[in-house]
Amino acid sequence: MATGINQELSFIPAWRGDESLYSWASSFHKICGNGSHRDTGTLLFGAAHACKERNAPTGLHHFVQVTGGSLGEVLQLLRTRCSIGLFIPFLTSARRAIFLDRTNSVDGPGWTTTLGMSASGLSPNSHLRYCESCLNDDIANQLLPKWRWPHQLVGSWVCSDHSQPLKTVIHKSFTWILPDVSIGEYQHAEPTPTQLEVLRKMSLLAQFAAHQEHLDLNALRQSALNELRRQGISSWSHPLSKDRLAGWFAASSLAQWLRTVRSPESSLATGSWIHDLLRGRRGDHPLKWLLLWSVLFAHDASSQRRFSTPWSEPQWDIFGQSSLWVEECIGLPSDINQIILDAKTLADAAKQLGLTTGALRNRLIKLGEFGGSFRREQGIPLRRQRAMNSILKYIAHRPDCTLGDVHRECKAAVSWLRANCPEDFAIATQELRVQSSRQMLLL
Numbered sequence: 003m004a005t006g007i008n009q010e011l012s013f014i015p016a017w018r019g020d021e022s023l024y025s026w027a028s029s030f031h032k033i034c035g036n037g038s039h040r041d042t043g044t045l046l047f048g049a050a051h052a053c054k055e056r057n058a059p060t061g062l063h064h065f066v067q068v069t070g071g072s073l074g075e076v077l078q079l080l081r082t083r084c085s086i087g088l089f090i091p092f093l094t095s096a097r098r099a100i101f102l103d104r105t106n107s108v109d110g111p112g113w114t115t116t117l118g119m120s121a122s123g124l125s126p127n128s129h130l131r132y133c134e135s136c137l138n139d140d141i142a143n144q145l146l147p148k149w150r151w152p153h154q155l156v157g158s159w160v161c162s163d164h165s166q167p168l169k170t171v172i173h174k175s176f177t178w179i180l181p182d183v184s185i186g187e188y189q190h191a192e193p194t195p196t197q198l199e200v201l202r203k204m205s206l207l208a209q210f211a212a213h214q215e216h217l218d219l220n221a222l223r224q225s226a227l228n229e230l231r232r233q234g235i236s237s238w239s240h241p242l243s244k245d246r247l248a249g250w251f252a253a254s255s256l257a258q259w260l261r262t263v264r265s266p267e268s269s270l271a272t273g274s275w276i277h278d279l280l281r282g283r284r285g286d287h288p289l290k291w292l293l294l295w296s297v298l299f300a301h302d303a304s305s306q307r308r309f310s311t312p313w314s315e316p317q318w319d320i321f322g323q324s325s326l327w328v329e330e331c332i333g334l335p336s337d338i339n340q341i342i343l344d345a346k347t348l349a350d351a352a353k354q355l356g357l358t359t360g361a362l363r364n365r366l367i368k369l370g371e372f373g374g375s376f377r378r379e380q381g382i383p384l385r386r387q388r389a390m391n392s393i394l395k396y397i398a399h400r401p402d403c404t405l406g407d408v409h410r411e412c413k414a415a416v417s418w419l420r421a422n423c424p425e426d427f428a429i430a431t432q433e434l435r436v437q438s439s440r441q442m443l444l445l
């Protein structure tokens with residue numbers, strides 16, 4: 003039931019720190035409301051049941067109108083005051099277009115539907131969470147308690163400020179409420195110190211991700227595959243194994259703790275979803291990315307940077323055996339490059355990489371401009387350097403040698419240099435030429 007006129011509120015309280023939109027509305031209800039939860043919903047969001055939508059009320063345009071935009075526009079509210087803001091950077095471009103379209107129209111489906119969250123099967127984060135220390139601070143400062151936005155994000159089970167687990171409120175009746183020491187409980191086992199640290203870092207990662215404009219999921223996949231390979235969980239010779247990935251994740255301390263969580267998220271502890279996440283082309287639940295990242299880069303201080311700019315790391319193949327690098331990215335990871343150039347033949351290189359020669363040749367051809375001549379083109383600088391080195395080394399060891407000695411003793415290097423880089427051969431043997439011309443003069 004809309005008010006019709008949608009007049010601006012006569013008093014608009016300011017945001018209290020990093021509180022969520024639901025928190026703001028609950029304090030408004032407590033301070034300025036008439037006691038009716040339905041009236042508060044109608045006044046603020048044009049819908050009597052708005053308090054049910056704790057993630058993000060559908061009537062955000064109404065809210066922007068009655069607050070005169072002074073608390074932010076629709077997109078800004080969703081991104082920074084609603085827990086579903088974390089989903090926005092993870093949207094695929096198609097879903098993103100639908101979402102942005104919806105932010106511009108007054109009518110339409112609810113935000114969880116627009117963001118495709120309903121299909122995930124995981125909790126849509128409708129529970130409310132708080133940190134006891136944060137709450138005690140608010141009460142000690144004689145302020146109204148509040149729901150902090152970072153605590154409501156998926157993947158946020160620990161207060162990153164106090165390094166302590168968050169309490170969950172299973173809020174059965176639909177009303178506007180504020181946290182209270184007596185209403186929450188721990189919905190999981192007490193984490194060990196190691197688990198606590200991983201969980202704290204994951205909470206920070208969730209906040210970091212929510213602040214990103216857009217995340218490149220394809221790049222994230224490549225970066226994850228790269229790290230899995232580096233850690234020996236996948237390899238060149240074996241395509242990604244679903245069981246191996248699942249076993250690796252399930253054995254992590256984070257997964258051990260996740261099994262104790264009394265909500266649908268605990269189903270992710272098996273790790274059986276990782277294979278699909280890495281091979282998928284569509285968007286997926288942000289929690290999966292946060293969990294994978296937290297285990298994969300548990301000991302890496304750059305895990306946040308890797309999340310926002312994964313291209314800064316070398317890239318590897320998404321389908322294991324058949325594809326070595328990203329199509330759009332010309333150039334090979336340096337270690338692969340080296341293997342190919344160092345090998346005597348392409349077949350040797352393919353063997354070392356666990357591929358068939360045909361597969362490797364095809365991949366090289368797909369590099370475009372290099373075509374099938376990759377080894378020759380790319381190999382020249384390397385072989386030139388080697389030939390030069392072997393000649394210079396010989397001369398250094400035999401300062402009294404003649405040009406004839408060099409020709410005789412460094413046969414392969416000389417013939418290669420003379421055929422490919424004759425000027426380099428002249429440079430390498432310059433000293434000897436000067437010496438021999440002097441000798442000739444003497445004679």
Ligand SMILES: [Zn+2]
Nearest residue numbers: 133136161164
């Ligand atoms: Zn706290």
